[in-house]
Amino acid sequence: MTTLFYLAGAIAILSTCAVIVQTNIVHALLYLILSLLSVAVVFYTLGAPFAAVLEAIVYAGAIMVLFLFVIMMLNMGQHTRQQERGWLTARVFIAPAIMAALLLAQLLNVMSQVDYELGLTRVGVLEVSALLFGPYVLAVELASILLLAGLVSAYHLAKK
Amino acid sequence: MALEIGSGLTIGLILGVVIVVAAMLIWVERRLLSFWQERLGPNRVGPFGLLQVVADMIKIFTKEDWVPPFADRLSFVIAPAIIMIVILLSFAVIPFAPNIGVVDSNIGVLFVLAMASLGAYSVMLGGLSSDNKYALLGSLRAAAQMVSYEVFMGISLLGVVALSGSFNLRTIVEAQEGMWFVIPQFVGFVIFLIAGVAESHRLPFDIPEAEQEICAGYHTEYSGMKFGMFFVGEYLGLVLVSSLITVLFFGGWMGPAFLPPIIWFAAKAGVFIAFFILLRAAIPRPRYDQLMSYGWLFLLPLSLLNLLITGVVILST
Numbered sequence: 001m002t003t004l005f006y007l008a009g010a011i012a013i014l015s016t017c018a019v020i021v022q023t024n025i026v027h028a029l030l031y032l033i034l035s036l037l038s039v040a041v042v043f044y045t046l047g048a049p050f051a052a053v054l055e056a057i058v059y060a061g062a063i064m065v066l067f068l069f070v071i072m073m074l075n076m077g078q079h080t081r082q083q084e085r086g087w088l089t090a091r092v093f094i095a096p097a098i099m100a101a102l103l104l105a106q107l108l109n110v111m112s113q114v115d116y117e118l119g120l121t122r123v124g125v126l127e128v129s130a131l132l133f134g135p136y137v138l139a140v141e142l143a144s145i146l147l148l149a150g151l152v153s154a155y156h157l158a159k160k
Numbered sequence: 161m162a163l164e165i166g167s168g169l170t171i172g173l174i175l176g177v178v179i180v181v182a183a184m185l186i187w188v189e190r191r192l193l194s195f196w197q198e199r200l201g202p203n204r205v206g207p208f209g210l211l212q213v214v215a216d217m218i219k220i221f222t223k224e225d226w227v228p229p230f231a232d233r234l235s236f237v238i239a240p241a242i243i244m245i246v247i248l249l250s251f252a253v254i255p256f257a258p259n260i261g262v263v264d265s266n267i268g269v270l271f272v273l274a275m276a277s278l279g280a281y282s283v284m285l286g287g288l289s290s291d292n293k294y295a296l297l298g299s300l301r302a303a304a305q306m307v308s309y310e311v312f313m314g315i316s317l318l319g320v321v322a323l324s325g326s327f328n329l330r331t332i333v334e335a336q337e338g339m340w341f342v343i344p345q346f347v348g349f350v351i352f353l354i355a356g357v358a359e360s361h362r363l364p365f366d367i368p369e370a371e372q373e374i375c376a377g378y379h380t381e382y383s384g385m386k387f388g389m390f391f392v393g394e395y396l397g398l399v400l401v402s403s404l405i406t407v408l409f410f411g412g413w414m415g416p417a418f419l420p421p422i423i424w425f426a427a428k429a430g431v432f433i434a435f436f437i438l439l440r441a442a443i444p445r446p447r448y449d450q451l452m453s454y455g456w457l458f459l460l461p462l463s464l465l466n467l468l469i470t471g472v473v474i475l476s477t
Contacts, residue, residue, distance in 0.1 A: 026235055026288060033281070053270040061277025062307065068284050069303045072296065124266060125327055 001045050008041035023084040025071055029064065036060040047122040165261045174262060178251055182395040187213045189395075189437050196441040217388075225384035228290065235289035240386045243282035243393035246275040247400055254403050255330040257413045257421040268329040269321060272404065273314050276359055279397075280306040283361070286390070287378035298369055298377025301448055305358055305365065308455045313355035315463040319348040319470040320408050333412035342409040344473075347466040349409045351459055356405065358451070360397030363440040365451060402432035 015035040022028040036059045043052035132140050163170050187202065187209065194201030203209040227236055253268035255261045265271060280303060287299020321327060323344060324335035332341075342349050358365040369377030379390045406412055406428040413421035446454070 024232070026232060026285075030235065030238075030285075049267045050270075053267050053274050056274040057270065057277055061274060061280070062310075065277070065280050065284065065303060065307050068281070068288070069300070069307075072284070072288050072300055072303070 005042060005045040008038040008045065011035075012038040012042065021088065023081045023088065025080065025084075026068075029068055029071065032067075033060050033064050036064065050123065050125045050128050163259050165259065165264055170260055171262050174251060174256065174260070175248065178248070178396065178399060179392070182392050182399055183213050183217065185395040185398065185433065186216065186391070188433075189440075192434065192437045193441050196438065220385060220388040220391075223384040225386060228292075228381050230291045231381060232289040232291070235285040236381075237386070239282050239286035239289060240382065240389035240393070242285070243279055244389050244396070246279045246282070247393060247396040250275040250400055251403075253329055254400075254407060255333055255412060256403075256425050260422060261330070264328070264330055266326075266328050269317055269327045269332075269408075272400075273310070273317075276313065277306075277310050279359070280310075282390075282393070283378045286382065290378070290381035292381050294375040295378050295380045297374045298380070302361060302378055305361065305451065308452060309355045309358035312351055312455060312459045312463050313359060315460075315467060316348040316351035316355060317408065318467050319345045322467075322470055322474055329407050329412075333407055333414065336411040336414065340409060340411045345409065345466075345470070347462065348470075349405070351463050351466070352408070353405065354459065356401035357436065357439065358455075360394060360401055362394065362398065362436065364443040364445050366445065398433060398436055399429070402429040402436065405429075405432050 012035050015031045015038065018031040019028050019035065022031060037056060040052040040055040040060065043049075043055055163173070190212075191201045191203075191209065201209070202212040205211040205215050227233060250272045252262040253265050253271050255264075283302035283306070284299045287295040287297075287302065290296070320332060320341050323341060324332045326332060326335070335341075361369065369379065374380075379387055382390060403425075406425060410428050412428075413425045415421070415424035415427075419427075
């Protein structure tokens, strides 16, 4: 399980880096799907099979399909690749790299104080549902109102 | 030599049998279609034309495997592999008999849904990377169709999950000891059947590859074994949907004891495979916008209502 965890984590990091430096937009999207799927494996190894499979269904399965759908509609050709290549100079990476390094330092600082063992707990479907409809019911309802608002506005825009 | 869940022998047998059945279905479908259309079908090669599949396979393996120079090579090559991989992976959670299966997973139903949603990439990438207007039209249709029907497919299953109280397909089969779920969940069964046809994009819902309108849709540019993988993938999908219907609504391997469980499973799944072929012979293809509005305006409210009523009944008893 530990090997699988580190392997999936490494794939997630590498494929996410590939998303950033890839100039072909379809390939970048494929790497993003790969990254999401390996995060799903990470969730699974941490003892959260429900979160893992939802990650695969919702992010890798549904949201990324819509991304690919939009790319298909826009029909971007060779010229976007050249444009991308023009944007990807070493200079653009400086500011984000500093910010990411700060975030990483914070994260390592926090993580070093937590003693967490792999495969310690197993959070199944029942536990997640009991929490969602117990203490977090307000958050679930608020999220559904947000989604409804998005749905209504999308309908309004499409009607125009 | 006993078969048990997850042993190497069982996994190998399942993989082999599933692929051979999917390939043989090419012949079965052509013979059955011609039977219903009052003609003979392929009956020349071997007894009853049984070796037709072998002849087709030899042809498809020795054909030139051509990648169009204008295609996006990476996505063009992986697209046909995706459909084979996700469908074969879905078979991992199917309980064929009490002692036959690959894994006994607590998230079986969700795993199948996840694999089905990943299957959409196969047709989308195939069409997009071909750089051909018919292929692109086909994959646009496929994307919208698969994403929409996935929703009702998931919701129609929730009634069964609520009744059995588990996402584990093996537990779902065992929960049907007294009564098959097709009786309390008949609406869910019908919606799942329709969504299953749409997900495996077979006629009457083969709009992504409607040959009269858009050549062959998303696989217009494919040839040789890459086309063969799309082709066999479609039949694998058919076997998968039939097995799922058997497991979820018709008691899986259960049946009177004079036949072994696996035979009952195969017989039930076989009936649904034949039914899907009959659907192809009997129903014309709807228009694309009809398919979408039928899904969102009719199937979605119906499946939600079904879920609501199931919930009310479970809570009140």
